[in-house]
Amino acid sequence: MIRRIIQIDEEACNGCGACARACHEGAIGMVDGKARLLRDDYCDGLGDCLPACPTGAITFVEREAAAYDEAAVQRSKAAGCACPGSTARTLDPAAAAGMGAPSQLRQWPVQIRLAPPSAPWMQGADLLIAADCTAYACGDFHARFMAGKVTLVGCPKLDGVDYAEKLAAILSANDIRSLTVVRMEVPCCGGIQQAALRAVQHSGKRIPLRVVTLKTNGEVLG
Numbered sequence: 001m002i003r004r005i006i007q008i009d010e011e012a013c014n015g016c017g018a019c020a021r022a023c024h025e026g027a028i029g030m031v032d033g034k035a036r037l038l039r040d041d042y043c044d045g046l047g048d049c050l051p052a053c054p055t056g057a058i059t060f061v062e063r064e065a066a067a068y069d070e071a072a073v074q075r076s077k078a079a080g081c082a083c084p085g086s087t088a089r090t091l092d093p094a095a096a097a098g099m100g101a102p103s104q105l106r107q108w109p110v111q112i113r114l115a116p117p118s119a120p121w122m123q124g125a126d127l128l129i130a131a132d133c134t135a136y137a138c139g140d141f142h143a144r145f146m147a148g149k150v151t152l153v154g155c156p157k158l159d160g161v162d163y164a165e166k167l168a169a170i171l172s173a174n175d176i177r178s179l180t181v182v183r184m185e186v187p188c189c190g191g192i193q194q195a196a197l198r199a200v201q202h203s204g205k206r207i208p209l210r211v212v213t214l215k216t217n218g219e220v221l222g
Contacts, residue, residue, distance in 0.1 A: 004045040005065045010034045012057035015116025022052035025073045030109075032166070033116035041066040042073050090121050093147075104146035112154040112163050115170065122174040125150040129167065129196050130182040131189045138218040145182055145212070156191030163192065167199035171207060178208045185215050 008019075008028075015033040027042035028035055028049060035057070037043060045068065050058050089108040107121045112129070115122075128149040135141040135153070154163055170176070181196045183189035193211055200207050213221040 001065070001067055002062055003065055003067070004060050004062055005040060005043050006037060006045070006047065006049060007059050007061040007063075008035050008037055009057045009059070010036070012055045013053075014055050014057075014118045016054060016118075017116075018052040018054065019049040019058055022049045024048065026076055030114060030116075032113050033119075039066075041069040042076070044068045044070075101142065104142040104148075105151060107150055110151055110153050112152045112166055113159065113161065115152050115166075117166075117169045117173045121150055122170060122176070124175050124177060126178045126180070127152065127170070127176050128180045128182065129154075129163075129192060131155060131184055131192050133184050133189075134182045134214055137184065137214050137216055141182075145180065149180065154192060155188075156195065157188040163195040164198040164202065167195055168202040171199055171203035171205060176205075176207055178210070180210045180212065182212045182214065185213055185221055189213075 006027075013034045015030065015035070017030055017035070019035050020028045020030055025042045025044055027037055027039055027044075029038045030036070031038075035053075043065075045060070047058075047060060050060075091103075091105055091107055093102060093104050093106060107119065109115060126149045128145055128151045130141075130145070130151060130153045132153045132155050134145075138144065156163060171179075179196060179200065181193050183193050196209065196211075200209055215221055
Protein backbone atom coordinates (compact mmCIF):
# COMPACT_ATOMS: atom_id res chain seq x y z
CA MET A 1 0.00 0.00 0.00
CA ILE A 2 1.05 3.63 -0.55
CA ARG A 3 1.17 5.51 2.73
CA ARG A 4 2.99 8.23 4.64
CA ILE A 5 6.13 7.02 6.36
CA ILE A 6 9.37 8.53 7.59
CA GLN A 7 12.59 8.71 5.59
CA ILE A 8 16.02 9.18 7.20
CA ASP A 9 18.86 10.93 5.41
CA GLU A 10 21.90 9.08 6.74
CA GLU A 11 24.25 11.76 5.41
CA ALA A 12 22.51 14.39 7.56
CA CYS A 13 22.19 12.10 10.61
CA ASN A 14 24.71 12.92 13.35
CA GLY A 15 24.13 9.70 15.30
CA CYS A 16 22.75 11.38 18.44
CA GLY A 17 19.97 8.79 18.85
CA ALA A 18 17.30 11.36 19.79
CA CYS A 19 14.90 9.97 17.19
CA ALA A 20 15.27 6.41 18.49
CA ARG A 21 14.37 7.62 21.97
CA ALA A 22 11.40 9.58 20.63
CA CYS A 23 10.01 6.65 18.62
CA HIS A 24 7.63 4.88 21.00
CA GLU A 25 7.07 2.05 18.55
CA GLY A 26 10.71 0.95 18.23
CA ALA A 27 10.71 1.54 14.47
CA ILE A 28 14.02 3.42 14.57
CA GLY A 29 17.33 1.98 15.71
CA MET A 30 20.99 2.95 15.58
CA VAL A 31 23.03 0.93 13.09
CA ASP A 32 26.74 1.65 12.61
CA GLY A 33 26.25 4.97 14.39
CA LYS A 34 23.38 6.14 12.16
CA ALA A 35 19.62 6.19 12.66
CA ARG A 36 17.75 3.70 10.50
CA LEU A 37 14.11 2.77 9.98
CA LEU A 38 14.23 -0.87 11.05
CA ARG A 39 10.70 -1.94 10.09
CA ASP A 40 8.08 -0.19 7.99
CA ASP A 41 5.24 -1.89 9.86
CA TYR A 42 6.44 -0.38 13.16
CA CYS A 43 6.20 3.21 11.84
CA ASP A 44 2.79 4.75 12.53
CA GLY A 45 3.48 7.74 10.28
CA LEU A 46 2.71 10.27 13.02
CA GLY A 47 6.25 11.59 13.18
CA ASP A 48 7.07 11.95 16.88
CA CYS A 49 10.67 11.52 15.80
CA LEU A 50 10.74 14.56 13.45
CA PRO A 51 10.94 17.36 16.04
CA ALA A 52 13.47 15.33 18.06
CA CYS A 53 16.02 15.36 15.22
CA PRO A 54 18.48 18.27 15.61
CA THR A 55 19.74 18.09 12.01
CA GLY A 56 16.46 17.73 10.12
CA ALA A 57 17.52 14.35 8.79
CA ILE A 58 13.99 12.89 9.06
CA THR A 59 11.18 13.74 6.67
CA PHE A 60 7.86 12.26 5.55
CA VAL A 61 7.51 10.53 2.19
CA GLU A 62 4.65 8.78 0.43
CA ARG A 63 5.77 5.36 -0.74
CA GLU A 64 4.93 1.69 -0.91
CA ALA A 65 5.18 0.37 2.65
CA ALA A 66 3.66 -2.30 4.85
CA ALA A 67 0.70 -1.13 6.91
CA TYR A 68 1.35 -0.06 10.48
CA ASP A 69 0.93 -3.15 12.67
CA GLU A 70 0.08 -2.02 16.18
CA ALA A 71 -0.26 -5.61 17.41
CA ALA A 72 3.29 -6.41 16.26
CA VAL A 73 4.57 -3.30 18.01
CA GLN A 74 2.91 -4.30 21.26
CA ARG A 75 4.30 -7.82 21.01
CA SER A 76 7.76 -6.38 20.42
CA LYS A 77 7.47 -4.12 23.47
CA ALA A 78 6.27 -7.02 25.60
CA ALA A 79 9.27 -9.06 24.49
CA GLY A 80 11.62 -6.16 25.34
CA CYS A 81 12.83 -5.73 21.78
CA ALA A 82 12.31 -1.98 21.50
CA CYS A 83 15.60 -1.13 23.12
CA PRO A 84 17.53 2.11 22.43
CA GLY A 85 20.66 0.48 23.83
CA SER A 86 22.93 1.83 21.11
CA THR A 87 22.11 5.48 21.84
CA ALA A 88 25.24 7.56 22.38
CA ARG A 89 25.73 8.55 26.01
CA THR A 90 28.48 10.13 28.09
CA LEU A 91 29.36 8.28 31.30
CA ASP A 92 31.07 9.59 34.41
CA PRO A 93 33.64 7.16 35.87
CA ALA A 94 33.49 9.10 39.14
CA ALA A 95 29.91 7.93 39.59
CA ALA A 96 31.27 4.40 40.11
CA ALA A 97 33.75 5.49 42.78
CA GLY A 98 31.93 3.56 45.49
CA MET A 99 32.63 0.27 43.74
CA GLY A 100 35.59 -1.90 44.71
CA ALA A 101 37.14 -1.59 41.26
CA PRO A 102 35.35 1.33 39.58
CA SER A 103 34.63 1.23 35.87
CA GLN A 104 36.70 3.55 33.71
CA LEU A 105 34.21 3.52 30.84
CA ARG A 106 33.54 7.11 29.72
CA GLN A 107 30.93 6.60 26.99
CA TRP A 108 28.33 4.33 25.41
CA PRO A 109 28.21 2.50 23.04
CA VAL A 110 31.57 0.75 23.07
CA GLN A 111 31.29 -1.40 19.94
CA ILE A 112 33.26 0.02 17.01
CA ARG A 113 30.38 -0.71 14.64
CA LEU A 114 27.92 1.29 16.76
CA ALA A 115 30.08 4.26 17.71
CA PRO A 116 28.91 7.50 16.03
CA PRO A 117 31.90 9.42 14.61
CA SER A 118 30.23 12.71 15.54
CA ALA A 119 29.60 11.84 19.21
CA PRO A 120 30.74 14.75 21.43
CA TRP A 121 33.02 12.55 23.50
CA MET A 122 35.16 11.78 20.43
CA GLN A 123 36.49 15.34 20.10
CA GLY A 124 39.94 15.70 21.64
CA ALA A 125 39.92 12.12 22.91
CA ASP A 126 42.73 9.71 23.63
CA LEU A 127 41.23 6.71 21.86
CA LEU A 128 41.61 3.08 22.93
CA ILE A 129 40.80 0.42 20.32
CA ALA A 130 40.68 -2.97 22.03
CA ALA A 131 40.03 -6.49 20.88
CA ASP A 132 37.10 -7.60 23.01
CA CYS A 133 39.00 -10.55 24.52
CA THR A 134 41.65 -8.29 26.05
CA ALA A 135 39.54 -7.11 28.98
CA TYR A 136 38.93 -10.73 30.00
CA ALA A 137 42.61 -11.70 29.76
CA CYS A 138 43.92 -8.69 31.70
CA GLY A 139 42.55 -8.39 35.23
CA ASP A 140 43.41 -4.70 35.65
CA PHE A 141 42.36 -3.69 32.14
CA HIS A 142 40.21 -0.74 33.26
CA ALA A 143 42.89 0.89 35.40
CA ARG A 144 45.78 -0.03 33.15
CA PHE A 145 44.40 0.83 29.70
CA MET A 146 40.99 2.54 29.87
CA ALA A 147 41.52 5.32 32.42
CA GLY A 148 41.18 8.71 30.73
CA LYS A 149 40.42 7.22 27.33
CA VAL A 150 37.42 6.70 25.07
CA THR A 151 37.20 2.93 24.62
CA LEU A 152 35.97 1.12 21.51
CA VAL A 153 36.01 -2.67 21.22
CA GLY A 154 35.48 -5.25 18.52
CA CYS A 155 36.52 -8.57 17.06
CA PRO A 156 37.23 -8.59 13.32
CA LYS A 157 36.89 -12.37 13.18
CA LEU A 158 33.47 -12.58 14.85
CA ASP A 159 32.07 -9.38 13.34
CA GLY A 160 33.37 -10.35 9.91
CA VAL A 161 34.07 -6.72 8.98
CA ASP A 162 37.03 -4.48 8.27
CA TYR A 163 36.97 -1.65 10.80
CA ALA A 164 39.36 0.58 8.82
CA GLU A 165 36.66 2.67 7.14
CA LYS A 166 34.73 3.32 10.36
CA LEU A 167 37.88 4.15 12.32
CA ALA A 168 39.10 6.45 9.55
CA ALA A 169 35.78 8.32 9.72
CA ILE A 170 36.23 8.76 13.47
CA LEU A 171 39.82 9.98 13.12
CA SER A 172 38.96 12.33 10.25
CA ALA A 173 35.99 13.92 12.02
CA ASN A 174 37.72 14.54 15.34
CA ASP A 175 40.90 15.89 16.88
CA ILE A 176 42.04 12.54 18.26
CA ARG A 177 45.10 13.14 20.44
CA SER A 178 46.41 9.58 20.57
CA LEU A 179 45.46 6.07 19.55
CA THR A 180 46.22 2.94 21.58
CA VAL A 181 45.48 -0.52 20.20
CA VAL A 182 45.33 -3.44 22.64
CA ARG A 183 45.15 -6.85 20.99
CA MET A 184 45.73 -10.49 21.84
CA GLU A 185 48.70 -12.49 20.60
CA VAL A 186 46.45 -14.74 18.47
CA PRO A 187 46.78 -14.17 14.69
CA CYS A 188 43.14 -13.16 14.12
CA CYS A 189 43.69 -10.12 16.35
CA GLY A 190 46.04 -8.74 13.72
CA GLY A 191 42.96 -7.53 11.87
CA ILE A 192 42.15 -4.89 14.47
CA GLN A 193 45.74 -3.64 14.50
CA GLN A 194 45.91 -3.41 10.70
CA ALA A 195 42.54 -1.64 10.57
CA ALA A 196 43.81 1.01 12.99
CA LEU A 197 47.03 1.49 11.01
CA ARG A 198 45.11 1.92 7.74
CA ALA A 199 42.64 4.27 9.41
CA VAL A 200 45.46 6.58 10.51
CA GLN A 201 46.87 6.54 6.98
CA HIS A 202 43.48 7.26 5.39
CA SER A 203 42.77 10.09 7.82
CA GLY A 204 45.87 11.94 6.63
CA LYS A 205 46.66 12.96 10.22
CA ARG A 206 49.76 12.49 12.35
CA ILE A 207 48.26 10.65 15.32
CA PRO A 208 50.55 8.95 17.85
CA LEU A 209 49.84 5.21 17.69
CA ARG A 210 50.78 2.61 20.29
CA VAL A 211 50.12 -1.14 19.95
CA VAL A 212 50.05 -3.39 23.03
CA THR A 213 49.91 -7.16 22.58
CA LEU A 214 48.71 -9.41 25.40
CA LYS A 215 49.33 -13.08 25.96
CA THR A 216 46.28 -15.22 26.71
CA ASN A 217 47.18 -15.01 30.41
CA GLY A 218 47.10 -11.21 30.29
CA GLU A 219 50.86 -10.69 30.30
CA VAL A 220 52.12 -7.90 28.03
CA LEU A 221 54.39 -9.17 25.26
CA GLY A 222 57.61 -7.33 24.57
